[in-house]
Every structure is written in C-alpha cells, then in structure tokens.
Amino acid sequence: EHCRVQAVEERTNNECSCEISLLRQAVLQNNDQLLSEMLCQEIYKKVINCRGGWGVAGTPLHAAVSKGHLSCLQVLLAHGAKVDCVDVKAQTPLFAAVRGKYLECVLALLRAGANPNGNSTNNCSPVLTAAREGDVEILKELLRHGAEVNSRSKVLLWTSSARVSSGPLYLAAVYGHLECFKLLLLYGADPDYNCTDARLLSSMKQPKTVLEMCLRHGCDVEFIQLLIDFGANVYLPTLFLTLIFCVFLTSSGNPKTLMSQCRLALMGIFTRCEDLSLSKAPPVCGHVLFLF
Structure with missing residues (x-):
C-alpha cells in the first residue's frame, strides 16, 4: 500500500512539477498574497501536499517553516495543507520549525494539531x-x-x-x-x-x-x-564503577588536589540523600569514601 501511494505521488509530482515549483517560489519569497490567490485555483490546490520532485525534499509547508514564513504557513494551513506531512526523511513541518528555532511557526503548527512528537519513523x-x-x-x-x-x-x-x-x-x-x-x-x-x-x-x-x-x-x-x-537512584549497580572510573581519569595530573575534589563531590552526592549517614549507608558508600 505504501509503495502504491508513493508511486501515485511521484506520478503526480512529475505531471505537476511546474505548479509545485510556482507554489514553492511564492512561499520562499514570502508572498502570502500571491500564494493565497494561487491556492484559490484548483490546479494549485491539488498539489498543495506534494513534494517538489527531484532535489526537493519537502512540501510547500516544509518550505514555509524552514524559512520562518509564518504568514505563508497560515495560508497553506487555511487551504488544506496537511500539518503532519513528511519530507523524504520522514520529518514533519514541526521538526523543521524546531530545527530553525521559529517559535511562532512552532506555535501555529501545534495549534493546528501537529503531533508534538513528530513522525514515529524518523x-x-x-x-x-x-x-x-x-x-x-x-x-x-x-x-x-x-x-x-x-x-x-x-x-x-x-x-x-x-x-x-x-x-x-x-x-x-x-x-x-x-x-x-x-x-x-x-x-x-x-x-x-x-x-x-x-x-x-x-x-x-x-x-x-x-x-x-x-x-x-x-x-x-x-x-x-x-x-x-x-x-x-544513586545506588544502581554500575554507578560505583563509574565513580572509580572518573577518579582514575582525573587523578594522574595532580593526585592530591583532584582526590580532594572527588572526596567533596562524593560527599555532596551522599549527604543530599534524605536521612543518609555513614552509619546508615549501604556498603558501597563506605567503600567509596574509604578510598579517599
């Protein structure tokens, strides 16, 4: 089924490459008025969710958010652009907006119902x-x-x-x-x-x-x-070995100073645990502190 849908989309892209290209051009120029006029025509409206063919990864909506063009994004959504359409990498427009750090575009997509987790196959x-x-x-x-x-x-x-x-x-x-x-x-x-x-x-x-x-x-x-x-949980099995590993890596340059720093770091970790004292600490804590 997926292959059939993909084949249909590729055929549509090939047949309508000119219309898709013109839509993308209007989006990239941030010309929301022209874009709105174009999308009132059926020939453009039917390719609103198509990717742009060879060398173009995403739909017009992807193009809008990748540049932070909020007004074009809103026009596309108003004319039926799919908010969770994907590009060739299975990335949704929301992903592109986040990557570009366009907060307003992110908000507009989320309000339009975009999946905040993106696409599960990405x-x-x-x-x-x-x-x-x-x-x-x-x-x-x-x-x-x-x-x-x-x-x-x-x-x-x-x-x-x-x-x-x-x-x-x-x-x-x-x-x-x-x-x-x-x-x-x-x-x-x-x-x-x-x-x-x-x-x-x-x-x-x-x-x-x-x-x-x-x-x-x-x-x-x-x-x-x-x-x-x-x-x-500071008592998970591998944590003790990690602490020793950190001490080993940092102790070769100036053992005395780094050892003192490690002692303070460990004491800070253990003393922040509620009701923890050396008398109540599990054996692993005693072993760690004994090393210093």
Missing part, C-alpha cells in the same frame, strides 16, 4: 532537537502540548551494542543546557535512564544512567543535584 524528534539546541521556550511549548519526555524506540536507531538511552534529558546534560534539563525533569522525565520502555532498556547491554553519563562528561554539579532532587 530517528529524531522535535523534543530531542530542542533539548540538544537548548531552546527552552520551544521545548516548553512542545511539552505543554504533550510531547514525550522519555526515550522511545525508533526505526534503525537502537542497536544491541547501545549502552545509553540518548533521550532529551541526556542530550540537554551533555550539551550543558541546564534550563532544558530542569524543564524536562519538571515534566516527568525519568531521572535514572530517561526511558520507561522496558523492552528498549532490556535490549541494551548494561545500560548507563543519566547520572553516570553526567559524571563521565564532567557536567556541572547543578545537573547532579537536580537528578538527586528528582529521585535518581
């Missing part, structure tokens, strides 16, 4: 893009409209060798976007793996937590504090 998503770019206002609007805060399986993304769930929380931490990181936690992101898909987690070999990855990437202490405040 490896990325609007939330992942906003978290990576640190665009907190766009991320907030996506989350307000129901976008997922945790990782989900996507076609061709996960392999048996994967060890970390590369969700929005992980990306916000690695790229140092603290406000996005905090916002995701406030909207319910899982503080351990940023993933609640048991099948996805089980496909990974010894999955790494967000806390572990923050330590490995040298994220600021604020990221660690937020994870603990939102309930991250």
